[in-house]
Amino acid sequence: MKDVIVAERLTKKFEELIAVDGISFAIHEGECFGFLGPNGAGKTTTIRMIQCVSPVTSGKLSVLDLDVSRDQRRIKASLGVAPQEDNLDPDFTVFRNLVVHARYFGIERSVAENRAHELLEFMQLTEKADVLIPKISGGMKRRLIMARALINEPRLLILDEPTTGLDPQARHLIWDKVRELKKKSVTVIITTHYMDEAQQLCDRLVIMEKGKILVEGRPQELIENQVGRFVVEIINPEPGMEEVLRGIGLSPEKASDRIFVYTNDRRSVRERLLNELPNANVVARDATLEDVFLRLTGRGLKE
Amino acid sequence: MSIIKNISWRTMSVWARNKDVFFITWKTNFLPPFLEPILYLLAMGFGFGVLVNELPVPYDKFSYAQFLGPGLIAISAMYGTFFECTYGSFVRMHYQKTFDAIVATPISLEEVITGEILWGATKSVINGTIVTVVILAFGLATLPGALLIPFVALLAGLAFGSIAMIFTALVPNIDSFNYPFFLFITPMFLFSGTFFPLTVLPVAVQDVALAFPLTHVATIMRDFCLGTYSYSDLWGCIYLIAIMAVSFYAAIYLMKRRLVN
Numbered sequence A: 001m002k003d004v005i006v007a008e009r010l011t012k013k014f015e016e017l018i019a020v021d022g023i024s025f026a027i028h029e030g031e032c033f034g035f036l037g038p039n040g041a042g043k044t045t046t047i048r049m050i051q052c053v054s055p056v057t058s059g060k061l062s063v064l065d066l067d068v069s070r071d072q073r074r075i076k077a078s079l080g081v082a083p084q085e086d087n088l089d090p091d092f093t094v095f096r097n098l099v100v101h102a103r104y105f106g107i108e109r110s111v112a113e114n115r116a117h118e119l120l121e122f123m124q125l126t127e128k129a130d131v132l133i134p135k136i137s138g139g140m141k142r143r144l145i146m147a148r149a150l151i152n153e154p155r156l157l158i159l160d161e162p163t164t165g166l167d168p169q170a171r172h173l174i175w176d177k178v179r180e181l182k183k184k185s186v187t188v189i190i191t192t193h194y195m196d197e198a199q200q201l202c203d204r205l206v207i208m209e210k211g212k213i214l215v216e217g218r219p220q221e222l223i224e225n226q227v228g229r230f231v232v233e234i235i236n237p238e239p240g241m242e243e244v245l246r247g248i249g250l251s252p253e254k255a256s257d258r259i260f261v262y263t264n265d266r267r268s269v270r271e272r273l274l275n276e277l278p279n280a281n282v283v284a285r286d287a288t289l290e291d292v293f294l295r296l297t298g299r300g301l302k303e
Numbered sequence B: 001m002s003i004i005k006n007i008s009w010r011t012m013s014v015w016a017r018n019k020d021v022f023f024i025t026w027k028t029n030f031l032p033p034f035l036e037p038i039l040y041l042l043a044m045g046f047g048f049g050v051l052v053n054e055l056p057v058p059y060d061k062f063s064y065a066q067f068l069g070p071g072l073i074a075i076s077a078m079y080g081t082f083f084e085c086t087y088g089s090f091v092r093m094h095y096q097k098t099f100d101a102i103v104a105t106p107i108s109l110e111e112v113i114t115g116e117i118l119w120g121a122t123k124s125v126i127n128g129t130i131v132t133v134v135i136l137a138f139g140l141a142t143l144p145g146a147l148l149i150p151f152v153a154l155l156a157g158l159a160f161g162s163i164a165m166i167f168t169a170l171v172p173n174i175d176s177f178n179y180p181f182f183l184f185i186t187p188m189f190l191f192s193g194t195f196f197p198l199t200v201l202p203v204a205v206q207d208v209a210l211a212f213p214l215t216h217v218a219t220i221m222r223d224f225c226l227g228t229y230s231y232s233d234l235w236g237c238i239y240l241i242a243i244m245a246v247s248f249y250a251a252i253y254l255m256k257r258r259l260v261n
Helices: A043-050 A072-077 A094-104 A109-122 A138-149 A168-183 A195-201 A219-226 A241-247 A266-276 A289-297 B011-024 B026-051 B064-095 B098-103 B109-137 B145-170 B174-190 B203-211 B213-226 B232-259
Strands: A003-013 A018-028 A032-036 A058-063 A079-082 A156-160 A187-192 A204-209 A212-217 A230-235 A258-263 A281-286
Touching: A003 A043, A003 A187, A018 A043, A018 A187, A018 A204, A018 A212, A032 A043, A032 A195, A043 A058, A043 A156, A043 A187, A072 A079, A079 A138, A094 A109, A094 A138, A094 B011, A109 A138, A138 A156, A138 A168, A168 A187, A168 A195, A187 A195, A195 A289, A204 A219, A204 A289, A212 A219, A212 A289, A219 A289, A230 A266, A241 A258, A241 A266, A258 A266, A258 A289, A266 A281, B011 B026, B011 B098, B011 B109, B026 B064, B026 B109, B064 B098, B064 B109, B064 B145, B064 B174, B064 B213, B098 B109, B109 B145, B109 B213, B109 B232, B145 B213, B145 B232, B174 B213, B203 B213, B213 B232
Parallel strands: A032 A187, A032 A204, A079 A156, A156 A187
Antiparallel strands: A003 A018, A003 A058, A204 A212, A230 A258, A230 A281
C-alpha cells in the first residue's frame, strides 16, 4: 500500500523543550491513523508539522510525496484540517463560513456553494445554514469545522481531537462520517484522548509520550501484545492482597482503589485469585486500549 | 527576499474576507466617517475658525475651514487604517484565530498579513473618499484636484497599515495598543499640520513633525484640494513610499516571528 505520509527521525524543538523527539512513522493511503498520548505528548505539534504551519527542526517529513519545507502550498491544497480549537469565522453565517473558506482554496464560487450545501447536508447542519456562528452550539461548531475541512475534497483529513466535549449523539455522528469518508478512500489522521474512539476508528495508531512514540500497531494487536486479552480486577482491595498475588506468581498492578491483573487466560487467573482471596470483589473483563494506554503512560496525572 | 516570494494574488481572498464582513454591517461602517468630519467642520472650521483671521503663506488666501478640511481627510484616512490593522487585525489573529484558519489553506502567512494591510488601506480610501465628498459639499475643496485624494489615501493607507501591523506583531495583549496610540498616533494627529500650519511651531519641533507620515499625507491632500501643489509633494510621496516599504518588510518579518513556531 502507498504511503501518504512518511516521517523519519522527525524532531521539533522549542527553545528549551523537545516537543517531538526523533519519531519515525508511515501512514498508508486510505487508512485511519491515530495519534494517542497524554497532554503535552507531541501529538498536536506533529500534526502542525504535517499541515506545514510549524517548521520541522530536523529529520524528514514528506506528505503526499512532497517535502513539507518546500511544497507547502501544494500540500495544503490537498489537506483538510479540523483543528482542536474553534476558529470558525464569527462574522459569518454557517453557510458563508464554508464559501469564504473555499475561496482561500481558489475554488470557484458556484462550485463552492454547491459543495457547501452538500456538506451541510452531510453534517446535518442544513437548517442552521443562515445562523451566525456565535448562535450555534458547541456540537454544531465541531460538525461545521469538519464540514469546512472537507470543502476542498481533501485526500488527507486531519482531525485534532474531533469529539472533545461532545455529547454521545454528536460523537457517534462524527464517527459515522469518518467511516463514510474512509470508504471513499480518504486518509484520516486523528488525535484523541478517548481510547474507545481510537479503538472504534483507527486502523493503526501510535501512543506517544514526551515527544516519543512508545508503541505502534493495530488496536487489537496492541491490546494483545501489551496487556493481554483480559483484565481481572479486584475492586477496593484490602492491604496485603497485592503481595499475596505476587506470591502465587501473578504480576498485579495497583491503582488507588483497584488491583489489575492482565492475562490471556481469564478463567484460570480468576480461579487462582479467588482460591487465595475468597473475600475479594473480583471482576473479569476484556482488556481495552485504555488499559494499554494507562499501562504505558502510567496512572499519575500528566500535568 | 523570501518574504516577497510567498506573496501572490491569493492575498486578495484575505482582503475579500474583510470586505465581505464590512459590507454585512455597512450601515454602521459608513456612518461614523461621514458624521465625524461634519462635526469637526462645524466645531473647528466654522466655530473656532472664526477666531482665525489670517493664515501664513502659502495658505494666506484661504479660510481656516478650507485649511482644515484636507487635514480632516488625512486624519480620517489614518484612523480608518490604524484601527483596522491594530485592534481589527489583533482580534482576528488572537481571539478569532482567523489567521490560523486561513494558513491551513494554500494561503501563506505573508499573504494573510498583506491582505490585512491591503484591507486597512482600503478603509483609508473609503474614509478618505467619504470625507472628501463632505468637504466638497461644503464647498471647501476644488475639482479636479480633489479627485486625486483617493489615490493619496491609498498610499497613506498602505504606509499606515504596515506601521500598524508592526505594532500588532509586537503587542503582548490588546490593551497594549494604548501605548502606540498615546505615544505615536495622538501626537501625529495633533502636530502634523492637520489643525494648524507647521510653520507656527519652533523649528526643532517642525523637524520632528516632518518625520510623521501624516504630515506629508495632510500636505499632499491639502495641496490637491486647494490647488497649491508643488514639487515638494513629490518628495512627500517618495517619503511615504519609503516608509511603506520598510514598514511592510518589518511587519511581515515580525509577524512571522510571532506566529510561526
